[in-house]
Amino acid sequence: MVLEIVVMVKQVPDSQEVVIDPVTMNLNRSLTRNVTNKADENALEAALSIKDKTPAKITIVSMGPPQTESTMIECLARGADRAVLVSDRAFGGADTYPTGLTVASAISKLEHFDVIIAGEESSDSSTGHVGPGVAEFLGIEQITYCSKIEYSKGHITAERELEDGTEVVRCPVPVLITMLLGSNFPRRQSLRRKIDATKKGIELWNLEKLGLQPEWVGVRGSPTIVRRMQSIKERERAGKRITIETIPEMVKELYEKNILKVKK
Amino acid sequence: MVGLLFAKPVDKPEEYKNVFVYLENGQGKLKRVALEMIGIGKQLASKVNEELVGILIGNDIEDMAKEAASYGCDRVIGTQSKDLADFRTVPYANIVGDIVLKEKPNVFLIPATRNGRDLASRIAVKCQAGVTADCTELDIEADTHILSAHRPTYGESMLAEILCRKHRPQMATARAGIFKVPDRSGEPPKGKIEINNVKIDKEYLVKEILEFRKKEKIDLTAAETVVSGGLGLGGPEGFKQIEQLAKVLGGEVGASRPTADLGWISRDHQVGQTGTTVRPKLYVAAGISGKIQHIMGMKNSETIIAINTDPNAEIVKYSDYFINDDVKKVIPALIKALKNYKPEAKDAAKAEAVSK
Numbered sequence: 001m002v003l004e005i006v007v008m009v010k011q012v013p014d015s016q017e018v019v020i021d022p023v024t025m026n027l028n029r030s031l032t033r034n035v036t037n038k039a040d041e042n043a044l045e046a047a048l049s050i051k052d053k054t055p056a057k058i059t060i061v062s063m064g065p066p067q068t069e070s071t072m073i074e075c076l077a078r079g080a081d082r083a084v085l086v087s088d089r090a091f092g093g094a095d096t097y098p099t100g101l102t103v104a105s106a107i108s109k110l111e112h113f114d115v116i117i118a119g120e121e122s123s124d125s126s127t128g129h130v131g132p133g134v135a136e137f138l139g140i141e142q143i144t145y146c147s148k149i150e151y152s153k154g155h156i157t158a159e160r161e162l163e164d165g166t167e168v169v170r171c172p173v174p175v176l177i178t179m180l181l182g183s184n185f186p187r188r189q190s191l192r193r194k195i196d197a198t199k200k201g202i203e204l205w206n207l208e209k210l211g212l213q214p215e216w217v218g219v220r221g222s223p224t225i226v227r228r229m230q231s232i233k234e235r236e237r238a239g240k241r242i243t244i245e246t247i248p249e250m251v252k253e254l255y256e257k258n259i260l261k262v263k264k
Numbered sequence: 265m266v267g268l269l270f271a272k273p274v275d276k277p278e279e280y281k282n283v284f285v286y287l288e289n290g291q292g293k294l295k296r297v298a299l300e301m302i303g304i305g306k307q308l309a310s311k312v313n314e315e316l317v318g319i320l321i322g323n324d325i326e327d328m329a330k331e332a333a334s335y336g337c338d339r340v341i342g343t344q345s346k347d348l349a350d351f352r353t354v355p356y357a358n359i360v361g362d363i364v365l366k367e368k369p370n371v372f373l374i375p376a377t378r379n380g381r382d383l384a385s386r387i388a389v390k391c392q393a394g395v396t397a398d399c400t401e402l403d404i405e406a407d408t409h410i411l412s413a414h415r416p417t418y419g420e421s422m423l424a425e426i427l428c429r430k431h432r433p434q435m436a437t438a439r440a441g442i443f444k445v446p447d448r449s450g451e452p453p454k455g456k457i458e459i460n461n462v463k464i465d466k467e468y469l470v471k472e473i474l475e476f477r478k479k480e481k482i483d484l485t486a487a488e489t490v491v492s493g494g495l496g497l498g499g500p501e502g503f504k505q506i507e508q509l510a511k512v513l514g515g516e517v518g519a520s521r522p523t524a525d526l527g528w529i530s531r532d533h534q535v536g537q538t539g540t541t542v543r544p545k546l547y548v549a550a551g552i553s554g555k556i557q558h559i560m561g562m563k564n565s566e567t568i569i570a571i572n573t574d575p576n577a578e579i580v581k582y583s584d585y586f587i588n589d590d591v592k593k594v595i596p597a598l599i600k601a602l603k604n605y606k607p608e609a610k611d612a613a614k615a616e617a618v619s620k
């Protein structure tokens with residue numbers, strides 16, 4: 001029996017170079033490079049390291065515009081076996097609800113799945129809601145914020161990092177996992193696999209293939225709306241130059257400004 | 265399979281009333297963040313003259329329920345079972361989802377903690393409603409009872425105001441450490457407490473919690489001063505100096521990620537995007553270049569002192585004071601200056617008056 005793993009991947013604007021349009025206050029997509037969401041690379045690596053030990057098949061599922069193909073090819077070149085890109089005009093402008101619905105419906109159209117792995121959050125919307133949403137639509141248990149996962153005999157054992165400690169959990173498949181950003185070191189792409197991937201191509205699924213109603217998805221199916229965007233003014237800091245000699249003056253100022261308090 | 269439910273606008277939004285909050289329980293205690301939810305929830309409820317209702321799940325929850333009522337919940341709906349002692353997504357989400365579907369709140373707030381986020385979107389799906397993640401400001405319109413939820417986006421550079429006009433409840437997760445804990449009102453609390461004992465069906469208990477390893481006691485988020493070291497320390501021994509300075513300042517030790525990667529210090533000390541986000545009164549960055557992933561975790565500190573040999577390091581932009589010299593020389597000089605500092609007479613008198 002081959003373990004069927006689905007990895008949910010999103011293409012995002014490169015957070016190093018987000019360009020905000022000063023008029024519309026929206027992301028200027030034409031000036032921003034698109035990359036694979038970093039935490040999703042950790043999700044794929046977690047899947048690949050299961051596959052290193054257990055016979056497994058990895059399917060990438062992504063909802064996004066056609067240029068997401070570059071991300072899909074990257075994932076295939078790292079070692080994924082199959083890539084399904086869910087793409088349709090109707091999906092545009094989706095918030096996390098219809099995104100989860102669309103991705104879940106694509107996953108439910110696969111012949112079978114045992115483990116679904118997502119990233120903890122996407123760098124552009126950073127909600128962490130899409131993974132758990134998919135688990136709810138599919139009616140399965142989930143283990144979020146994992147730093148480590150292992151598969152053995154039909155069960156996933158994982159470490160979850162919480163605010164006050166680490167929880168070790170065990171859960172039978174089917175289960176959805178979300179991996180923490182930076183939880184592992186994603187392996188390189190192989191050039192040979194990359195050439196194969198480009199030849200083999202990517203499966204493109206549209207709205208009709210999923211059998212969803214157009215008013216359930218994309219912007220029409222999104223309960224939340226953005227009323228306003230404001231830029232948060234970064235506080236200007238003085239960067240006052242201090243030398244070894246002037247350190248006592250700085251210390252005095254810190255006390256006088258009550259940043260440091262005199263203890264008795 | 266639960267089925268692919270689409271987000272469904274409600275016909276009569278006016279039927280949805282009151283502000284509900286999820287009271288997060290950690291190892292049998294109400295978390296501080298639960299009190300913060302009561303604080304902001306009460307503020308919203310008062311503005312529209314409605315009740316504040318807390319949802320509490322766990323085992324042996326009576327004391328927690330009373331505590332929640334004493335902080336201002338008009339009503340606490342508790343559900344308990346020994347199988348609910350540990351947080352497990354599916355049974356918790358089922359219980360909260362059923363309560364929300366039955367009670368029809370107008371607003372439902374969940375803390376944006378890891379377990380809170382684990383639950384929130386599943387409940388939104390159960391209710392076919394929207395949820396705004398990780399809010400830092402919340403308000404409600406007095407006439408329309410529409411929740412206005414603000415959240416930072418694009419790496420904290422923008423603030424978005426998000427509404428959910430047609431779906432109910434209007435759900436949001438609220439960031440920890442932002443909203444105020446209310447004052448505790450008189451005992452015994454006036455709020456109504458209902459506790460239901462339930463039996464959980466085995467099929468919902470597939471997830472086993474094998475172990476919980478509590479973090480060593482450092483809590484960077486609560487520290488008033490954080491002194492962090494980076495690769496510029498030159499090696500693990502550099503953290504000795506950092507510890508000394510932290511001790512003199514009465515603060516905690518932080519670190520950049522590569523120092524934790526190299527094992528100079530344990531991971532719990534890491535500040536940044538993949539570590540802890542801190543906002544102390546004073547942050548000292550010693551031998552840290554100021555790469556964006558580190559900055560994201562400390563830029564809201566009140567005062568920032570940077571120590572770096574490179575006059576053009578990115579950290580300069582984010583510092584109030586920039587000491588352009590070698591950490592090995594700066595830290596002893598700083599410790600000496602702190603120890604030698606004598607407040608002038610009137611300051612000392614003030615300090616004394618305050619401490620009394």
Ligand SMILES: Cc1cc2nc3c(=O)[nH]c(=O)nc-3n(C[C@H](O)[C@H](O)[C@H](O)COP(=O)(O)OP(=O)(O)OC[C@H]3O[C@@H](n4cnc5c(N)ncnc54)[C@H](O)[C@@H]3O)c2cc1C
Pocket residue numbers: 038181182493494495496497498519520521522523534535536537538539540550551552553554555556557558561571572573574577589590591592
């Ligand atoms: C996905 C991802 C997530 C990340 N998350 C985090 C995170 O959470 N936290 C984090 O910190 N980083 C994170 N990073 C890493 C981040 O990009 C930087 O690599 C890291 O912050 C740099 O650490 P540093 O400043 O200690 O080291 P460096 O960048 O090497 O800087 C060392 C600094 O020390 C100065 N210096 C050298 N010698 C001395 C001396 N004797 N005295 C004084 N100054 C000296 C140098 O001028 C330099 O500015 C992440 C990266 C990625 C890709």
Ligand SMILES: Nc1ncnc2c1ncn2[C@@H]1O[C@H](COP(=O)(O)O)[C@@H](O)[C@H]1O
Pocket residue numbers: 008009010037039040043061062063064096099103117118119120121122123125126127128129130131
């Ligand atoms: N459009 C999408 N297609 C596939 N997976 C997605 C999509 N959006 C989000 N995800 C997955 O859900 C995770 C959380 O995203 P978010 O809820 O946007 O923070 C990501 O790390 C991805 O694994």
